[in-house]
Amino acid sequence: MDVKMQTIMSIKDLEKKLAQGDRKQAVLYLFCNFVSLLLITAYSAMMFSPTVLEVLPTGGDSRKQMIAVFVLALFGCVVFTVYASALFFRKKSRQLGTLMALGASRKKLAPGLYKEVLTLSGVSSFAGVLAGLPFVRILWGFFRLFIVDSAQMVLRLDYRFLFLSSAFFFLVIASSCFTAHRYLKRTNIMDVVHEEHKNEPVKELGRWCGPGGILLTFAGAACGYMAPSVYEKLYSAFPGAWINLFYIPVFFGLYMIMLHTVIHGWRSRKKNPYKNLIARSMMKFQGRQTVNNLLICTVLIAGASFALFYLPTIGVSSYLEVKSRSFDYYFHYRLDQKQVPTQSDIAAMAAGYGMGIRDYRESPYASLALDGYTYLFDDEKNYHIGHVDLCMEGKFFSESAYRTLTGEQITVADGTYYAVTNTDETNLPFLETNATFLTNMVTRKTLPVRFAGFAHYDMLADSFGYYILNDEDYDIICRGLTEDWLGSAAFFNADGKDSPAFASGFFYTFVDSFGPECEHTVQFSRVVQTRHEEAGEEYFYWNDPMFRISYDRPDDSNFRAWWSYMPKIRLLDRGDFLKTYAVFLMMFLFISIICILAAAIISYTRCMTIALNNRYIFDDLKRLGAPPAFLMQEIRNQSGNVFRIPALIGMSIIYLLYTLILYVNDGKITFGEAGGMAASFLLLLCIGSLFFFLYRYTIRQMAKQLNISVPKRKHYKHEKNNP
Amino acid sequence: MLHVKNLYKSYRSGSKSYSVLKGIDLTVASGEFVAVMGPSGSGKSTLLNCISCYIPFDEGTITLGSQELKGLDEDTLAKVRNEKLGFVFQDFMLLDGLTVRENILVPRIIQGHVGKDAEALADQMLSLFGIDAIADKYPADISGGERQRTAVARSLINQPLLILADEPTGNLDSKSSHTVIESFESARTELGATVFMVTHDSFAASFCDRVILLKDGCIWKNLEKKEENGAFHDRLLSEMKAMRRE
Numbered sequence: 001m002d003v004k005m006q007t008i009m010s011i012k013d014l015e016k017k018l019a020q021g022d023r024k025q026a027v028l029y030l031f032c033n034f035v036s037l038l039l040i041t042a043y044s045a046m047m048f049s050p051t052v053l054e055v056l057p058t059g060g061d062s063r064k065q066m067i068a069v070f071v072l073a074l075f076g077c078v079v080f081t082v083y084a085s086a087l088f089f090r091k092k093s094r095q096l097g098t099l100m101a102l103g104a105s106r107k108k109l110a111p112g113l114y115k116e117v118l119t120l121s122g123v124s125s126f127a128g129v130l131a132g133l134p135f136v137r138i139l140w141g142f143f144r145l146f147i148v149d150s151a152q153m154v155l156r157l158d159y160r161f162l163f164l165s166s167a168f169f170f171l172v173i174a175s176s177c178f179t180a181h182r183y184l185k186r187t188n189i190m191d192v193v194h195e196e197h198k199n200e201p202v203k204e205l206g207r208w209c210g211p212g213g214i215l216l217t218f219a220g221a222a223c224g225y226m227a228p229s230v231y232e233k234l235y236s237a238f239p240g241a242w243i244n245l246f247y248i249p250v251f252f253g254l255y256m257i258m259l260h261t262v263i264h265g266w267r268s269r270k271k272n273p274y275k276n277l278i279a280r281s282m283m284k285f286q287g288r289q290t291v292n293n294l295l296i297c298t299v300l301i302a303g304a305s306f307a308l309f310y311l312p313t314i315g316v317s318s319y320l321e322v323k324s325r326s327f328d329y330y331f332h333y334r335l336d337q338k339q340v341p342t343q344s345d346i347a348a349m350a351a352g353y354g355m356g357i358r359d360y361r362e363s364p365y366a367s368l369a370l371d372g373y374t375y376l377f378d379d380e381k382n383y384h385i386g387h388v389d390l391c392m393e394g395k396f397f398s399e400s401a402y403r404t405l406t407g408e409q410i411t412v413a414d415g416t417y418y419a420v421t422n423t424d425e426t427n428l429p430f431l432e433t434n435a436t437f438l439t440n441m442v443t444r445k446t447l448p449v450r451f452a453g454f455a456h457y458d459m460l461a462d463s464f465g466y467y468i469l470n471d472e473d474y475d476i477i478c479r480g481l482t483e484d485w486l487g488s489a490a491f492f493n494a495d496g497k498d499s500p501a502f503a504s505g506f507f508y509t510f511v512d513s514f515g516p517e518c519e520h521t522v523q524f525s526r527v528v529q530t531r532h533e534e535a536g537e538e539y540f541y542w543n544d545p546m547f548r549i550s551y552d553r554p555d556d557s558n559f560r561a562w563w564s565y566m567p568k569i570r571l572l573d574r575g576d577f578l579k580t581y582a583v584f585l586m587m588f589l590f591i592s593i594i595c596i597l598a599a600a601i602i603s604y605t606r607c608m609t610i611a612l613n614n615r616y617i618f619d620d621l622k623r624l625g626a627p628p629a630f631l632m633q634e635i636r637n638q639s640g641n642v643f644r645i646p647a648l649i650g651m652s653i654i655y656l657l658y659t660l661i662l663y664v665n666d667g668k669i670t671f672g673e674a675g676g677m678a679a680s681f682l683l684l685l686c687i688g689s690l691f692f693f694l695y696r697y698t699i700r701q702m703a704k705q706l707n708i709s710v711p712k713r714k715h716y717k718h719e720k721n722n723p
Numbered sequence: 724m725l726h727v728k729n730l731y732k733s734y735r736s737g738s739k740s741y742s743v744l745k746g747i748d749l750t751v752a753s754g755e756f757v758a759v760m761g762p763s764g765s766g767k768s769t770l771l772n773c774i775s776c777y778i779p780f781d782e783g784t785i786t787l788g789s790q791e792l793k794g795l796d797e798d799t800l801a802k803v804r805n806e807k808l809g810f811v812f813q814d815f816m817l818l819d820g821l822t823v824r825e826n827i828l829v830p831r832i833i834q835g836h837v838g839k840d841a842e843a844l845a846d847q848m849l850s851l852f853g854i855d856a857i858a859d860k861y862p863a864d865i866s867g868g869e870r871q872r873t874a875v876a877r878s879l880i881n882q883p884l885l886i887l888a889d890e891p892t893g894n895l896d897s898k899s900s901h902t903v904i905e906s907f908e909s910a911r912t913e914l915g916a917t918v919f920m921v922t923h924d925s926f927a928a929s930f931c932d933r934v935i936l937l938k939d940g941c942i943w944k945n946l947e948k949k950e951e952n953g954a955f956h957d958r959l960l961s962e963m964k965a966m967r968r969e
Binding site: 010011013014017018020021022094095097098099100101102103104105106107108189190 | 772775777778797798801802803804805806808810812816817818819820821825829830832833834835837877
């Protein structure tokens with residue numbers, strides 16, 4: 001029996017049925033919105049998490065880095081969702097145009113269109129927000145399970161992050177509605193009908209635009225890097241965050257590089273001008289979107305690399321430093337801290353763990369003030385550099401005490417002093433080498449001095465370091481110092497195999513033996529505090545949350561990195577590196593995963609769009625007799641650029657930038673830093689491999705989409721005369 | 724039926740303006756089958772798009788039946804397109820998610836009432852154009868000729884005053900082209916339709932009562948058919964040759 005299908009009776013039914021038919025194209029739109037919201041929610045959940053915030057202090061470089069990469073990820077996700085909605089409407093426009101052409105007014109189409117857009121964007125975005133939270137918890141759980149776990153790693157969430165993801169949620173919906181409005185407002189119906197096949201060529205620039213872009217990128221990077229110091233020199237004030245705008249030329253430079261890639265490519269075609277002609281033309285005619293996509297992916301991959309480099313550079317340097325130590329244990333303390341374990345206490349404690357200690361040596365030092373030049377603030381922002389008598393605090397050994405402690409021979413002339421640094425001389429910015437006199441902070445007696453040079457001993461190269469005086473000078477200047485200005489530094493080795501239990505036990509006992517007057521980070525200086533107090537000024541240290549540490553949390557990364565009296569314990573520093581930096585590691589790994597995921601999805605989507613939009617060209621080529629190998633080569637040429645260029649440029653820029661930063665920090669690349677950069681290079685290889693595998697997967701999917709049977713032969717050789 | 728008077732249309736590209744239609748005057752009587760031919764860039768499609776109210780025009784008047792099209796608001800223009808005009812496009816413009824039968828009914832659905840009469844009319848046209856066997860199939864599953872016949876049926880469902888066809892045989896082979904032109908003939912004879920067709924296809928145009936030759940935005944010649952299709956086709960070809968030479 002002939003059964004007629006149920007007749008559609010109203011425009012609502014019609015729209016419903018059309019929406020059902022459009023499910024395939026809606027999937028991409030739903031997926032993009034979902035992923036964007038998921039990533040933003042997950043990232044903002046991490047960013048507002050007290051677990052992370054307590055470790056990354058306000059105003060600290062790592063927090064700035066986290067926010068900077070978040071801005072990049074946000075930017076990427078915005079472009080991603082706008083792109084997805086544009087793609088959805090391009091597909092939808094033919095349907096809209098047909099209905100308009102057949103007499104449906106905009107007023108009649110608007111409710112159905114807005115309803116569909118609101119439903120799709122609302123549901124997908126809401127699902128993304130909902131999925132973001134379990135995503136964070138699962139990922140964090142995996143980190144704890146497979147990489148590192150510590151008490152500090154317990155994930156706590158502050159639900160303020162929902163404000164950020166809600167804002168993004170509304171942004172996605174508003175942007176979708178705006179795109180729908182734009183399509184409906186078009187006066188030329190034929191434009192709406194033919195939107196799907198509209199090309200978006202980029203303006204052709206000469207072959208100079210690629211090299212010009214590279215120059216502009218480097219110039220922008222140099223400009224952005226140097227702008228703060230130039231500003232400080234010119235205006236004697238610290239610039240605000242706006243100074244980062246000087247990095248903007250980098251983006252223009254990158255845009256020009258991408259433009260060159262799309263228009264000209266980077267290989268000379270003089271010998272074979274017809275090589276890859278079809279792929280190049282296809283790319284050129286959809287250039288605007290391609291260039292935008294390449295730029296976003298470059299920025300995201302750069303962000304991912306920047307986040308990833310953080311730990312290898314610290315980790316390798318730390319590993320090499322720990323390995324090269326001449327003693328297993330080093331500690332120092334103020335003489336007024338009477339509970340600090342003595343040599344016999346330590347020996348007894350070691351015996352309790354079934355081990356002994358050897359090579360114990362201890363020498364006294366005195367904390368003195370050095371004069372020098374420093375920033376003197378006229379108001380909150382403006383400063384001038386001026387000379388002060390109480391510039392900074394230094395820990396001074398007498399030459400005989402230094403000899404006893406280190407075994408190094410040194411002779412210091414009367415009225416001179418040496419500064420102790422490490423072999424790589426990386427702590428020079430923290431040492432005062434221009435002091436003209438020292439001050440006893442109790443008697444306020446002074447001693448005229450002159451810098452004589454550096455003594456090298458790695459284990460004493462603290463950030464706020466040690467100095468050496470002639471024995472007579474030391475006696476003269478230290479006369480009358482009270483115990484709180486005197487200290488002692490000690491080294492010892494484990495006799496036989498060191499015990500992790502002893503190392504931990506010693507550390508916790510040592511921390512417990514200190515009073516609240518020593519609960520400070522190395523940035524705290526009683527000399528500077530005295531200077532401020534005497535001038536009736538507030539000492540900045542007390543207002544800065546970056547410097548908050550507590551004896552209650554001796555395992556926190558901030559405590560271990562910055563406590564003024566932090567001992568060096570080889571076994572602990574080696575074994576607990578991951579534990580100490582666990583939150584850093586997790587946070588930056590998380591940032592990288594999000595950025596890489598976003599870049600991977602954008603690249604994949606772009607390639608699939610190329611396949612969809614150019615389907616007819618591939619069909620025509622098939623009709624003209626192009627073999628599958630040739631078609632595959634065209635696909636590879638297109639998608640290769642989409643994956644290769646952002647990965648190469650993003651990773652290279654950050655690699656160079658990081659190397660530059662490490663070099664500029666102290667005017668050299670140390671062995672540890674070189675090791676860190678080598679480890680970072682391995683990570684880049686991993687990202688590169690990931691993108692390579694994704695690229696292989698994508699071209700297989702494109703071939704499937706275009707009904708091309710993948711040939712066994714990998715490359716199609718372009719003959720002098722192409723088919 | 725259709726009166727076009729002194730029609731001007733220009734496009735802007737950057738700071739330059741290009742005149743495409745330069746004072747077109749033409750009339751199409753009820754029941755007439757008229758074709759417009761001319762080389763690429765002569766303004767054929769622009770003329771059709773202006774009559775379709777798809778694009779606004781600069782000067783002149785277009786009157787459809789008793790209704791002047793200039794100055795109408797968006798809603799009224801949409802109503803004119805829906806009720807007084809029927810459309811057939813080169814690339815069919817069927818909605819992929821709807822069956823052949825549903826596609827035919829789309830203009831009625833837009834109107835808001837699909838009554839028994841509309842369903843009966845759709846059935847009548849399905850059988851008139853020989854596509855009743857594919858009524859429940861989707862556009863992706865049928866041939867180009869069948870798609871275009873579906874489009875012709877769709878253009879007639881609201882019994883418009885005028886059918887506007889833009890290169891209706893442009894994407895078809897000669898056999899399918901023939902059946903589509905026959906569909907227009909049937910629509911005219913069976914349903915009294917008036918057809919205004921833009922085409923490059925001299926064979927299709929030879930079926931028309933009249934062919935307007937357009938060159939550089941002006942009417943070059945108005946050719947009435949007085950002979951058989953074959954002879955008219957030959958005359959069309961020689962006139963086209965002469966137009967190109969001039």
